[in-house]
Structure formats: C-alpha cells, structure tokens
Amino acid sequence: MHLTDLGRAVLIAREGRRLAAYRDSVGIWTIGIGHTSAAGPPTVTPGLRITAAECDALFARDVARYVRSVAATVPPDLADHAFDALVSLCFNIGPGAFARSSVVRRLAAGDRDGAAAAILLWNRPAELIPRRGAEYDQFRTPYALAPPRARRGDAAPIIAPGAPLSAVLPALPSARRSIPRAAATLPVRRPEPPAPTGTLARLWTALRTRLRRDA
Template sequence: MDLSAVGRAVLIAREGRRLEAYRDSVGVWTIGIGHTAAAGPPIPRAGLRIDAAEADAIFARDVAAFVRTVAEALPEPLPQHAFDALVSLCFNIGPAAFRRSSVLRRLRAGDRMGAGEAILMWNRPAAVIPRRQGEFDQFRTPYEAALPRARPSWRARLRDWLARAALTASLRPDQDRSHDVH
C-alpha cells in the first residue's frame, strides 16, 4: 500500500510547513514538513532555512520510509483511510515506537477497533491530543463517509415534490388519503 493523496494532504496539514528550523512542542529541532534529524539530512538547527521545493522533496523521502514501515508491519491490508492514519501516527511517533505500539499489537491480534482506540493512548505531550483524535477518526471512518452530503438543488426538490403530488392525485377517489402530507 501507499499513502493516498488525501492521506498525504491530511498529514501535511497536521505537520504544517515551516521553512525555517524551529523547536517543536517537545524541543526537537524541526524544519519543512515535520522533518527532524532522526529522519536524516538535512539536520535541523538554529538558523537553517530551506525553500518550499526542498521541503517537499525532504517530505517525499521521509514519508516513503514511514509508509514502508507501516506496510511491512501490518499483518493484513487495511482500508486506505486506516492505513493513512497509521502512517500519520508513525510519522509522528517514529518507526521504532510504532513497531512496539499497542496499536500494532492489537492489529496483529485481530482487534481493529481496539487498535483504533490505542491511537488515543499516544497522548503526550497534551498538544498532540487533537492530532490523535483526528488520526483515530481517520482510522475508523472511510473517506467517502466523511464527505459532506450535497443538498439537492431546488429544481431536484421541486421535481420530487411534483412526482409525489402526481402519484397522490392518481389515487382512486375511494382510497383513504388521510396519510397525504400537504
């Protein structure tokens, strides 16, 4: 499996894009789209700047390693949305922590619901709790179900109403019409 376009966009939104190195919520030097020294060069440090194209190239290289880690660790294929959520989690906690996580242990035991709930256990520092909730929601909700439902146009609603009215009018006069809505 690979990270979907939706999964990639969601992960980028979660990580943010910063072109100057900064210390994250736990003090780790970070640059670009969540890139740290643990992922390899460039090594983020005070004063380091990159451009947007470099940030995208570093992210593409970094995320490929996390996708590989998740794909190799899974006991069986998952729906795309669940796979994307696990890549996001792995990207944030690191491959070693992911491999020994209760999320993966529960998946290997066949407990997909428990695995989703175990995502929420990764709640330190407190600043990651909204991210974990998002990953949990992403893990359990197919992308199609999360899309907003379009409201029918007024023309479609009128056409439906006219069809119902024509059906009602075609009823025989001796039929009970007490259930009709007017």
C-alpha cells in the first residue's frame, strides 16, 4: 500500500510549507511540511530555518514513516482514497495515537462506516474540524467521483501535479453545465468593414458630399 500522488498533494496542502520554525495550533514547534521533533531529526527550535530542498527531503522521509504505520494497521484491500485519508490523519495525530484509535479498531471489525465517523472524533483544537471533515469525505469518496479538498468548505479541490483539468471536473458539475449555456447566449459580433484609405477615401468623401448636396 502506498500514498498516491493525489494523496501526497492534498496532505501537503493541509500541512502547508514553512521554511522557518513556527508554533502550530497547539504550540508545538514545527517546520517544513508539518515536521516536528517527534518525527525525528532535525529537532525544531526557535529560529531554525531550512531550504526548499531540505523541506522536500524531510517530508519524503517523514511521510514514509506514516505510510508504513498506516499500512501495518489497516486492511490491505482499503481503497486508495481511504488509505490516503488515513495517512493524512496519522500524519497529524501521530502513529501511536493512530494505532490506538477507534478508527483502527472499527476497521479491524469490518465497520468502515464507523471508522469514517471515528475520524471526526479527532476534533481538538477546533481549528482541525474543517480538516477532519475533508479527511472524512476523502475516506468515503472515490477520487473518480470527486477530488479531495484540503479542508471541508474550500472552494477548490486539490489535484495531483500534472493531472489534466478533467480530473477536477467531477467536482464542478454546475460549471460544466453553465459554460455551454453562457456561451450560447453571447451576442454574435460581425466584423466591421475596413475604413477606406488613400484615393478610395477621397472618392468616398466626394461621393458623400455630392449626395448630400443633391438631396
């Protein structure tokens, strides 16, 4: 089992990318893409800075650990979208808490609806509630039906790098319907004939003057 490219992209969108150390919503020093000292070196201290390349390498190492933790505790036939959602949850709450969670217990009992509902129980601090809603939706919804969002309520879904625009269209049915209708209502503008120049312009002016005088 592995994290898909789309799962990786949505996890990065949820965690954010910071090259300078900062305190997260519960006061833990964090850097890069959700890296804390609990995940291993480097120890995150105030003033620590990393490069973009170091950030990407650190995330690749960190996320591999969480993927292994989830793969070791969930049914092997779990769909990609559901597995990706659980990696996102595990990345946020830690492998130990994930292994002991009711999400894992309900999956082991064959209760996948109950496991999805248990994702929503990890709702502290309150800032995490939109993320948990998005992880719940991701767990339950195949990517072919709707791409995931970083947080529930976000206007735009996440698509994997390099994915075609068609990958996002299932989430935008109203846009697909309205575009042809809107295009059909646009007025047709016919091109104006070019204005005469040179000798033709002088003849045209003389003709207009003659017509006005004769009238």
